[in-house]
Amino acid sequence: MIRVIVLLIFSILLSGCYDRIELEQQSYVIAIGIDKTEQEGVYSFTYQIANPEIGSAAVQSGPDEPPTEIVTVNGSDILSSTYTANSFVSKKITLDHTKIIVISEELARSEDFIRVIQSASRTPQIRRSVQMLVSKEKAIDFINNNEPIMEKRPHKYYQFMLNRAVQTGIIPKSTLHRFFQITEGDADLFLAIYATTEQSDQKKNTEGFEDKYIAGEIPQIGGSPTQFMGSAVFKEGQMIDILDGEETRVAQMLDKTLEMEDYLATIPDPKMPEYRISYNYYQKKEPIININYYKNKPTEIDVNISFQVEVIAIPSLIMYSQSKKDQQTLQEALTQRLEEKTNALIEKTQNSYKSDAFYWSLYIRKHFKDIKEYEDADWHKNIYPNAKINVTYELEKMEFGKMINDSNLEDVRD
Amino acid sequence: MVRFLKKSSESPSSIEKKKVYNSLEKNIQEMKYLFSSNRNKDFSMRSLKIKFNNKEGCLFYYSSIVDGSKIDMHVIKPLLENEGNTVMNVVSIENIEETNEFSKVIQYMNSGKVILFIEEDASTYAMDVADFQHRSIFKSENEPTVKGPQDAFTESLNTNLSLIRKQLHNNQLINEGIQIGKRSINEVNMIYIKDVVNNEILEQVREKLNNISVDSVRNVELLEQYIEERPYSVIPTVLYTERPDKATSYLEDGFIVLLMDSSSACLIVPVTFWSFFHSPEDRYLRFLYGNFTRAIRLLCFYLTLMISASYVAISNFHSEMIPPDLLLAITASRERVPFPLIFEVLIMEIAFELIREAGLRIPNPLGPTIGIVGALILGQAAVEANIISPIIVIIAALSGLSSFALADLNINFMVRLMRFVFILAAGAFGMLALTGVFLLFFMYAASVKSFGVPFFSPMSPHFLSPEDTVFRKPVKKELFRPGYLYPKDIQKKSKS
Structure with missing residues (x-):
């Protein structure tokens, strides 16, 4: 008996602590960048490592210590190159706290992209909730140029920046998990965050619709050079196009699996088109998506979206709140405009992408007996591009803010 | 050794058999022998002439444990002055016992009675005049309550x-x-x-x-x-x-x-476990207030058992569980600490136990010293000396403070001891071991019985009861007595 106990105690003592590691013996990577190199199968990996001493009240750091250390090494996959990087990084590189993976547009558009990102799904170190970001420039440049002004600490910057941008709908929530889910489902398009630190030709706000930009085009004075706007479209694990902020937002409105809170936009005043009415768009209910699948004729997809609107500004000073008829006009103008935008996007996806960016294949799957039958029906090639899609918007509620009447211009200027 | 044991077991039995003699002289001698009157200073005897039967008598008592004035007023005075036919009718003491065995006599003497031997009487009379010294009733100091009676038991x-x-x-x-x-x-x-x-x-x-x-x-x-x-x-x-x-x-x-x-x-x-977990004040406070304190106490129970161990497990094995801000803060503060994290935690936990033990034993006039020295060990000074990181101070303080919410001394010690087991387990295999050890401990606790009552009843196994476990019902809705005791009358209050 005593022998057994002794054996047990020793086995516990000897096997214990085998994967124990102290916190200060690790370096925490916040962002990973992946770039192509000239050599096939070799990529350059950039790791942005947080400096723990920055922003810690307990420890006074040296005045010259930067908030992050950025290192780049060449390697074949994300994990093994961390060991190469240890030739000049002093601690074990841990990927547990990675917030984003930055991929250069060049790599994303290449066929090899799926090969290199695959290792991210295998290792338990990288969470499935890590966001995927496509940068216009090389990832190494993106990470190096990205210099937040207020949030010096990188994890805080990415956390706040992505959260807020996702809330407003100008970028999608693009987790690694969703990427693999959609890519392996072999239907639908995956939207990844599109961002850049390089300013390109700035577009004029010609149409007046606020977010018809992609990253890099927004006229900006001051602030951090990094712009997050629009999304990179991935089909079958390869990037094919870029959607602008407005299209990204529409895509999210149509997608039940993505959440967007609300956004502010303007439309031309239906009664005085030289002025523009601003409104706050809410989508409190999920869109209703009905798919009727027919074997021999085009599939019918009916989408019904109910939304709410809070009118924020009426520069024309027309009393919309006082007249039922005027409200009706405004309502029609709103739904018409939304439907136009939506139909334009759907047309684009049907004709040029041949697939949807709204994860609608989820709702057709119930019409098939097994996976094989579903794959044979072929969403990409057959069902979606030929489908008849009918999107209707329904205004649930219109509010006019806390003041019902605007100033009466005639009374003011008498 | 054997001989010695035999001898010692013989002597009480010989006394046990001894009967009281008929002669006062012999009895007095026997008593003097039994109580070593020549050395025993508080052994007292007083001879007197009893009036009602006109015989010699003798009183024996320990002067240190009897009430002298009571003997004087209610025993000696009546015996000397009053008329009557028996002792019972003469003395004015509420409790008189009659016996004829010396073993009983010894017992009575020790429990503060005065023994009366009378000439030509083969029985003795033991009269209760005990006056053991004790404190008066004080406020309950170790289990204080704000609402509720304040008195505490005393040594009487x-x-x-x-x-x-x-x-x-x-x-x-x-x-x-x-x-x-x-x-x-x-x-x-x-x-x-x-x-x-x-x-x-x-x-x-x-x-x-x-x-x-x-x-x-x-x-x-x-x-x-x-x-x-x-x-x-x-x-x-x-x-x-x-x-x-x-x-x-x-x-x-x-x-x-x-x-x-x-x-x-x-x-x-x-x-049951609940008897240790509850405080009488939970019932004196109104339903919601009482249950609120119960919730706090449950939290304390968890914190004091687990917080140090969880911290060790998470930071040594599962650093991905810590939010990045906190992670970086801990990492930064630990960069200058020379010890492994588990060692840091143990240092602080032991330091806290030291302060607690020393604080308990320290003489009152030196009391404030503990506060000053304790604050040094458990505070900024230790952090500045790079012996520990600041977060450990919070962890140790939290776990120490929480342990005081478990007022019962026994359960308090149980929790304090188990804490160290949990810390060591967490240090060996992380969360896996922590969960495992906790499960084993929980299973063991569930198997414990106190006089046949399972430790976690009436929760598990279930019994009809007032359902006063983690939380309690309103007092009006408690209909039953605890069923795990199988009381003769389980109904506490009739319905309606």
């Missing part, structure tokens, strides 16, 4: 009984005395409500008490260790309290209370 059986009877006016409240001990015969008083308590449990306790064969059991604190089933167990199975109101509330539910003359506390058996 009669006072303690009166505190209980004051709250429980019931003719079924029985105070049964059981003598234990060989050399010093002490009395344990078993208190229960006759028409509620379960006879089997009562018999079990009685048997346990009767089976104690030891020279002496001085007080209930020692008695606790004689009657518990598993002396090596980390889990206590007897409840110890100094609050009469707590004792009374348990009596009402059919528990048994053990009192002794020499302790300012009582024992309550059988117990």
Whole structure:
């Protein structure tokens, strides 16, 4: 008996602590960048490592210590190159706290992209909730140029920046998990965050619709050079196009699996088109998506979206709140405009992408007996591009803010 | 050795058989021999001529444990002056016993009675004039409450009984005395409500008490260790309290209370985990308030057991679980600490135990020193010396502070001991070991029984009860007594 106990105690003592590691013996990577190199199968990996001493009240750091250390090494996959990087990084590189993976547009558009990102799904170190970001420039440049002004600490910057941008709908929530889910489902398009630190030709706000930009085009004075706007479209694990902020937002409105809170936009005043009415768009209910699948004729997809609107500004000073008829006009103008935008996007996806960016294949799957039958029906090639899609918007509620009447211009200027 | 044992076992038996002689002279000699009167200074005797039968008599007593004026007024004076036919009718003492055995005489003497021998009388009279010195009733210091009675037991059986009877006016409240001990015969008083308590449990306790064969059991604190089933167990199975109101509330539910003359506390058996977890104030406070304090206490229970261990497990094995801000802060502060994290935690936990133990033992005038020195060890100074990181101070303080919310001393020690086991387990295999050890501990706790009552009843196994476990029901809705005691009358309050 005593022998057994002794054996047990020793086995516990000897096997214990085998994967124990102290916190200060690790370096925490916040962002990973992946770039192509000239050599096939070799990529350059950039790791942005947080400096723990920055922003810690307990420890006074040296005045010259930067908030992050950025290192780049060449390697074949994300994990093994961390060991190469240890030739000049002093601690074990841990990927547990990675917030984003930055991929250069060049790599994303290449066929090899799926090969290199695959290792991210295998290792338990990288969470499935890590966001995927496509940068216009090389990832190494993106990470190096990205210099937040207020949030010096990188994890805080990415956390706040992505959260807020996702809330407003100008970028999608693009987790690694969703990427693999959609890519392996072999239907639908995956939207990844599109961002850049390089300013390109700035577009004029010609149409007046606020977010018809992609990253890099927004006229900006001051602030951090990094712009997050629009999304990179991935089909079958390869990037094919870029959607602008407005299209990204529409895509999210149509997608039940993505959440967007609300956004502010303007439309031309239906009664005085030289002025523009601003409104706050809410989508409190999920869109209703009905798919009727027919074997021999085009599939019918009916989408019904109910939304709410809070009118924020009426520069024309027309009393919309006082007249039922005027409200009706405004309502029609709103739904018409939304439907136009939506139909334009759907047309684009049907004709040029041949697939949807709204994860609608989820709702057709119930019409098939097994996976094989579903794959044979072929969403990409057959069902979606030929489908008849009918999107209707329904205004649930219109509010006019806390003041019902605007100033009466005639009374003011008498 | 064997010879010695034999000898010592012989002498009491010879006294046991000895009867009181008919001759006063012989009796006096015997008494003087038994109590070593030439050396024993507080052994007193007084000879007198009794008036009512005109015979010689002699009184024996310990002057230190009797009330001198009472002897004077109610024994000596009547014997010298009053007329009558028997002793009972002459002396004015409320309690007189007659006996003719010396063994009894010794017992009576020790319990503070005065013994009267009379010439040509083969029996003696023991009159109760005991006056053992004790504190008066103080406020409950170790189990204080804000709302509720403030008095505490004191080192006097009669006072303690009166505190209980004051709250429980019931003719079924029985105070049964059981003598234990060989050399010093002490009395344990078993208190229960006759028409509620379960006879089997009562018999079990009685048997346990009767089976104690030891020279002496001085007080209930020692008695606790004689009657518990598993002396090596980390889990206590007897409840110890100094609050009469707590004792009374348990009596009402059919528990048994053990009192002794020499302790300012009582024992309550059988117990469950909940008896240790509850405080009487939970019931005195209104439903919501009481349950709020219960919730806090449950949190404290968890914190004090687990927080240090969880911290060790998470930061050594599962750093991905810590939010990045905190992670970086801990990492930054740990960069200058030379010790492994588990060692840091142990240093602080032990330091806290040191302060607690020293604070308990330190003489009152030096009390403030503990505060100053303790703050140095547990505070900024230790951090600045790079011995520990600041977050450990918070963890250790939290775990130490939480342990005080578990007021019962027994459960407090259990938690403090188990904490170290958990920390070591967490340091060996992280969360896996922590969960495993906790599970084992929990299973062990569930297997423990106190006088046949499972430790986690009435929650598991389920019993009809007032359902007073983690949270309690409104007092009006408590219909039953705890069913795990199988009380004779389970209904506490009729419905409607």
